[in-house]
Amino acid sequence: MASVDTVQRTSRPVRGAELFFWAWRLLASAQFAIALIGFLVVAGLLAVVLPQVPASIRDNGAAVDAWLALRQDSFGPLTDPLYRVGLFSVVATWWFLSALVLLAVSVGVYTLDRFLDIWRNVTQPRQQVPDSFFERAANRAALDTPASPADESARIEAILSKRRFRVRRVEQGATTYLFADRFAWAQLGNFATHIALVLFLAGALVSQLGGFTSALLIAEGTTSPVFPVSNPQQMQVEVLDAVGLFDERGAPLDYRSQIIIYQGGEEVARGTTTVNNPLLYGGYRFHQGGYFGDGAALRVLDAATGNTVYTEVLALTELSPAPAVVVRDAQGVVLLDDVIVPSDFIEDARGELITVPGSGHEFWVGLSQDGAGVDALWNLVVYDRDETGARFVLPEGETRWEGGLQWTFAEAVGLPSVIAPGLPGDSERTLTVLSETPEGTPFLTVLGAVEGRALTLFPDQPVEIDGLEYRFEGRREFAGIEVRRDPGANVIWVAAGLLLAGLMVTFYLPRLRLWARVRAGETVVVSLAERRGVFQAEADHLRKELGAGRIDGKREGDVND
Amino acid sequence: MADPAPETEAAEATPRRDWAGVFRSLVLPLGLLAIILGGLWYWDARGEGANINDARYGTVELPPERNATDRSPAVEIGRAAPDFLLETPTGGELRLSDLQGQPVLINFWASWCAPCRAEVPELVAAYDRYRDDGLVIVGVNLQEADEKVNEFADEFGIEFPIVIDRDGELRNVWRLGGPFDGIPTSYFIDASGIVRSLFYGPMREAALEERLAEILEERAG
Numbered sequence: 001m002a003s004v005d006t007v008q009r010t011s012r013p014v015r016g017a018e019l020f021f022w023a024w025r026l027l028a029s030a031q032f033a034i035a036l037i038g039f040l041v042v043a044g045l046l047a048v049v050l051p052q053v054p055a056s057i058r059d060n061g062a063a064v065d066a067w068l069a070l071r072q073d074s075f076g077p078l079t080d081p082l083y084r085v086g087l088f089s090v091v092a093t094w095w096f097l098s099a100l101v102l103l104a105v106s107v108g109v110y111t112l113d114r115f116l117d118i119w120r121n122v123t124q125p126r127q128q129v130p131d132s133f134f135e136r137a138a139n140r141a142a143l144d145t146p147a148s149p150a151d152e153s154a155r156i157e158a159i160l161s162k163r164r165f166r167v168r169r170v171e172q173g174a175t176t177y178l179f180a181d182r183f184a185w186a187q188l189g190n191f192a193t194h195i196a197l198v199l200f201l202a203g204a205l206v207s208q209l210g211g212f213t214s215a216l217l218i219a220e221g222t223t224s225p226v227f228p229v230s231n232p233q234q235m236q237v238e239v240l241d242a243v244g245l246f247d248e249r250g251a252p253l254d255y256r257s258q259i260i261i262y263q264g265g266e267e268v269a270r271g272t273t274t275v276n277n278p279l280l281y282g283g284y285r286f287h288q289g290g291y292f293g294d295g296a297a298l299r300v301l302d303a304a305t306g307n308t309v310y311t312e313v314l315a316l317t318e319l320s321p322a323p324a325v326v327v328r329d330a331q332g333v334v335l336l337d338d339v340i341v342p343s344d345f346i347e348d349a350r351g352e353l354i355t356v357p358g359s360g361h362e363f364w365v366g367l368s369q370d371g372a373g374v375d376a377l378w379n380l381v382v383y384d385r386d387e388t389g390a391r392f393v394l395p396e397g398e399t400r401w402e403g404g405l406q407w408t409f410a411e412a413v414g415l416p417s418v419i420a421p422g423l424p425g426d427s428e429r430t431l432t433v434l435s436e437t438p439e440g441t442p443f444l445t446v447l448g449a450v451e452g453r454a455l456t457l458f459p460d461q462p463v464e465i466d467g468l469e470y471r472f473e474g475r476r477e478f479a480g481i482e483v484r485r486d487p488g489a490n491v492i493w494v495a496a497g498l499l500l501a502g503l504m505v506t507f508y509l510p511r512l513r514l515w516a517r518v519r520a521g522e523t524v525v526v527s528l529a530e531r532r533g534v535f536q537a538e539a540d541h542l543r544k545e546l547g548a549g550r551i552d553g554k555r556e557g558d559v560n561d
Numbered sequence: 562m563a564d565p566a567p568e569t570e571a572a573e574a575t576p577r578r579d580w581a582g583v584f585r586s587l588v589l590p591l592g593l594l595a596i597i598l599g600g601l602w603y604w605d606a607r608g609e610g611a612n613i614n615d616a617r618y619g620t621v622e623l624p625p626e627r628n629a630t631d632r633s634p635a636v637e638i639g640r641a642a643p644d645f646l647l648e649t650p651t652g653g654e655l656r657l658s659d660l661q662g663q664p665v666l667i668n669f670w671a672s673w674c675a676p677c678r679a680e681v682p683e684l685v686a687a688y689d690r691y692r693d694d695g696l697v698i699v700g701v702n703l704q705e706a707d708e709k710v711n712e713f714a715d716e717f718g719i720e721f722p723i724v725i726d727r728d729g730e731l732r733n734v735w736r737l738g739g740p741f742d743g744i745p746t747s748y749f750i751d752a753s754g755i756v757r758s759l760f761y762g763p764m765r766e767a768a769l770e771e772r773l774a775e776i777l778e779e780r781a782g
Binding site: 030033034036037040041044047054056057059060061062063065066067069070091092096097100103104106107110198199201202205206209210222223224225228229230231232234236262264265266267302305306307308309310311312422487491 | 588590591592593594595596597598599600601602603616619620621622623632633634635636637640643644671672673675678679682685703704705706707709716717718725726727728729730731732733734736737738742743744
């Protein structure tokens, strides 16, 4: 019969303190932190590679089911298992969040562990060093102090105290040891500087990866979404009024706009935005980034029902050439001084049939071009419709008498214009040209909507043709609104503050830690092999205040007179 | 005092071994970066916008008795259309599955979308032509204010029902714009609630008629 030997193990209960220190060592371990970082990197890669359930539907079972149904094409039978282990919602899983929190704790402990070392050095400095250090220290000054050690150490202590040192004294027989410390806490400056550099990197990366910028061109009275299509945080920006101020030479002085921000169907912010003073909402900055003044609101209605069939605010970003013409009678009285908006063609000239007031004559006045590009020369082309059909051509800037009238072709100007696709009418491509009467009333010329006829639309004077009512609702300005979010900005500011504080403390505070050994006839002052300049200045000061001489036979490293 | 080497002894007050080595020096920067990025990611992904709307609205479970297929609902031709319950801009509610028995055209739009504005007159005209045949057009507005939606409907003479997807949730289920991720997008659903065709972009009359004929015929058949 086999016998069974048993070994009775003696177990010692783990004490709470041991568990704490074990956990502390684990969390302060570089290997542990690196392992966590590696795990998070892999998880992050999976989240990038695999489609993720949008946050806005994560809590909606029916929506998630419909979303997963669409993934079946790509993942087949793996769809459900992948979803169950959280690979379609990585950043929301317990394991990802746990690793993230653990890493945060680990880095915190790691940093604290290092910080505690520095803090101990600041608050519990080594107050005594071995005698051998007084002989071999890199920074060393030996002074001739003939009085008793008690008297000399008291004088030294007083002098150092005046220099803002905190002095502690230890007497051992005939020898007095002094420890003097000034601005000990300044050792934290380096720590702050290093943290700042890390934060700079982190801030830049966060801004790069988490930042958002979108440029919107929005006409007065209209709205534009901040994000394309729909987004859980979608906002719409409505421009109530866009203002551009310019100097006499046309240089911009200021752009500003009154805007409203909507989110979730509610107005959430309203105010003025300028280039330098953005409107802020939800971590986003709404800057005025630009301005465009040549817009026209055009609406077309079904005349029978009154329903709108077209409504747009057109940005007239192109320029259409037109002649600026002055016509005078024989007495020099100005009969016409206007820019003629071309609406049809005769040969290669684009022009318009006009009546010169006071002359009783109809003329076709147009513009033709010689050459192309910047070297192009413009000519005014005039046909007298009432007389003989006489035709004359007048180069830009010149004047000519014809039929008792003085014609001056002042210049060829560019009128704001744009092709309006989709405008109801006879043509797929309709040209719209914005101009003003000599009195300053804007009007819109529409070419192509109705075959063989140009529509001239004045504000609130609709024109009805072929069952459609065309309305020019007025001139509109556009605001260029730039929407920005920079989540790293605050991190960068903190980093800049830390860096500045760290550098100031490190370079401008004369931190110094001294040890002095006072014996009969001799005092030796030493410090660590750093801050040699500060040590030298303090040693010189001490020697002068004591009226002491330098002891001969100094060794290398002693401070010179 | 007979102590060990003084310089090193004094220096031990600030032990450097904890920072030593490239491997160890990576911990603080990489750790901080990982924490900040992970936190930022989580913050973005936590679905803040979902709180904008009442959680009752959005995609809802399609009652099994209203699923004419043996597969789960999905926005794919031949499958049951996912059900939704959304608010109208006039204070009412509309549930898609309540419209079963009638052919339905679902059109996603927004007033800021120029192609949507170009398309709306076609939809208004089509509704006028086929409403007596049972056609229902449901305009799903993306996240705009009630007043803007009502104003738009008045301008264009829209008489078909309009609902608002306030938090943009439906976009993720209905794959707006397909690969182009845009609006307008239209879905043609037959009387039994099955998706028969879809169209990305603004429809002209011919395209609209062709697809409407399909779901209207289904009903007639």
